[in-house]
Amino acid sequence: MNGAQALIRTLVGAGVDVCFANPGTSEMHFVAALDDVPAMRGVLTLFEGVATGAADGYARMAGRPAATLLHLGPGLGNGLANLHNARRGGAPVVNVVGDHARSHKRLDAPLESDVDAIAGTVSGWLRRSLSPADVAADAAEAVAAAARGAIATLLLPADVSWADGAAPADPLPVRPAPQVASSVVAAVAGALASGEPAVLFLGGDVVASEEGLLAAGQVAAGTGARLMAETFPARMVRGAGLPDLDKLPYPPPLALASLAGTVHLVLAGATAPVHFFGYPETPGTPVPEGCTVHVLSAPGEDGVAAVRALADLAAPDAEPALLEAARPELPSGELTPRSMAAVIGALLPERAIVVDEALTSGVGLAELTSGAPRHDWLALTGGAIGGGQPMAVGAAVACPDRPVLAVQADGSAMYTIQALWTQAREGLDVTTVLCDNGSYAILEHELRNVGARSDGERAGRLLDLGGPGLDFVALATGMGVPATRATTAEELADQLRAALAEPGPHLIDAVLPGRR
Known part of the structure; x- marks a missing residue:
């Protein structure tokens, strides 16, 4: 061999x-x-x-x-x-x-x-x-x-x-995740018992597990701590019947505001948050000065067991507040990021896997899908754009019995557009909603945030995807993926409903303001 x-x-x-x-x-x-x-x-x-x-x-x-x-x-x-x-x-x-x-x-x-x-x-x-x-x-x-x-x-x-001379080897045993010491759980419970403003900051295995989220909700109900998730979790279970869990906002001013006044920040499966970039006259982290950071569980430890133990100790009789099933009304008229999000929230199938690389076009997406049927959410953990379409491929291969919905920004789509061909070749059940605003809009925001705003034509051309515009319907069909174009909320709803009803890959070019 x-x-x-x-x-x-x-x-x-x-x-x-x-x-x-x-x-x-x-x-x-x-x-x-x-x-x-x-x-x-x-x-x-x-x-x-x-x-x-x-x-x-x-x-x-x-x-x-x-x-x-x-x-x-x-x-x-x-x-x-x-x-x-x-x-x-x-x-x-x-x-x-x-x-x-x-x-x-x-x-x-x-x-x-x-x-x-x-x-x-x-x-x-x-x-x-x-x-x-x-x-x-x-x-x-x-x-x-x-x-x-x-x-x-x-x-x-x-x-x-x-070369010959090889033979297969037996698998090695996989060590279980380390357990958090009971003294650590007790110390965190003591901090939460102080009554001072606290945030339970969740990530990793905790947000990927219904048990972890329900236990965190119990802690919040019994101690008054707020729940918050890291900005880009690797996998988050969401939907009706789970606690309402806001994510730490990406823009530094919003992140700073969201944690303002926090005295105790408890990390469960997450690391202490930092801003993605440094900005003039802005601290590098949204954690307020004077806030004590408590590590309940570090990534790689058994965070679910740690949060469960914390709930049993700090809030044994509390009942978590859970989201009721709710969907937005189907919108009509102009197709905007928010109306796009409303269409997705209204039609999201049960057990869907949402791959989120919407970037600036994702306004309202988390909010308007929070009460949808139970689903999983995959985010861009490291911030390197171009991960959305490939992740959708992998998720569909891993879970062939579940629909995958990729919400994909246009600029980052072009990093790995070849993923559409693999979706077609493998017959993967991936529906892509392509957020087509014709620009690197996230970089337009960053140009302002770093204090380098320029209204010059040459700077603008480096952030604009026009001249020529990208034809995503042609690109998708050229790689074997059926594609349509939506310019109104009604068109998007009709096309998304049809795509989700038919097995195999589909792409919908959702034309947003800025492209027209």
Whole structure:
């Protein structure tokens, strides 16, 4: 058995049975070995950033790693942005990155690079297999490392892949998440008992779990603490029957206002919030001066158990306030970000997976879907745009029985537009609402926020997506995805209803003010 065959059998044996791939010459023996191990599903993507973003979305919904197959340092480099998002969200991913054969590497071939250094920028675990006898054990360790919420990267020289002498390895046991000490829970309960203004700041496993959210709601009901979630959670369970959970706003002035007056900030599955960027005369964090930050559970610890223990100790008899089922009325007339959000809130299917890369066009989206039927929400954890469409691919592969709704900004869509082709090829049930305002609107906001506002034509051209405008209907249909265009709220409602009723991928170009 050659190294590639042993590697794939080891991955499958450890529960990694999907590989999002954009392979090259160094990975051809891995590709050939897929025919020997039919349990491994290979999903072709046309750009490495789609492969890595899809692995991220898959991991968030499946709760276990997917693999990527990438070609040398340049291929890995092309996938770094979405590996950054996966790393920031704690998603488990196993990268298999081909490298030159050991005898060829020293010749400094044109595609030679410091792939170890490139991988090190995003990887929590990194190893190079040095012989066919090592590769299976290395793969088992990679899966175990990824299962702890890390990006694990295995560098696979081509000759290690093609040489015989390998055998599959058994999976390694996965260590359970560490439990929070009872003394920590008691200290947080004491702070909440003070009656001083407190915020329970939630993220990670806590917001991904109904049990975690209900326990947090019980704490809030019994202590008066406010609930708030991190701005871009990796996965959040939402909808009727759960506590109403606002997210920390993205713009610094709003974030500062939302935490103003807080005396105790309790972190449960989240880290202390900071602004995405530094701004003139603005503090780097929205945490008020004099506020005490208490870590109930850090990312990687069992946050759900910690919040449950806190509820039992600090609010044993409290009943959480829960959202009742509610949907907005279907709007009519002009299609704006808010009317778009109302249409989505009115029609969102039960058990949907919403992938949110709406950016500035997402005004009202969380508010108007809060009382919808139960659904999951995936956000852009690391802020590297271009993750939305690939995450939708991965979520749909992980959960083929659930509808995926991707709400996608136009500028960031063009980073990984190739994901539409994979959606079509795999027949994935993804409906994309494309927020088409014809500009990098988020950068227009940032131009003002950093005090660099310019009304000059040259600066404006760097933020404008016109001249020529992007035809997303043509782009989608050219890659095999049926597409329509909506210019009114009524058109969007009709088109979204039809798309959700028909299996397979669809795209709706929602033309918003600014584009017209």
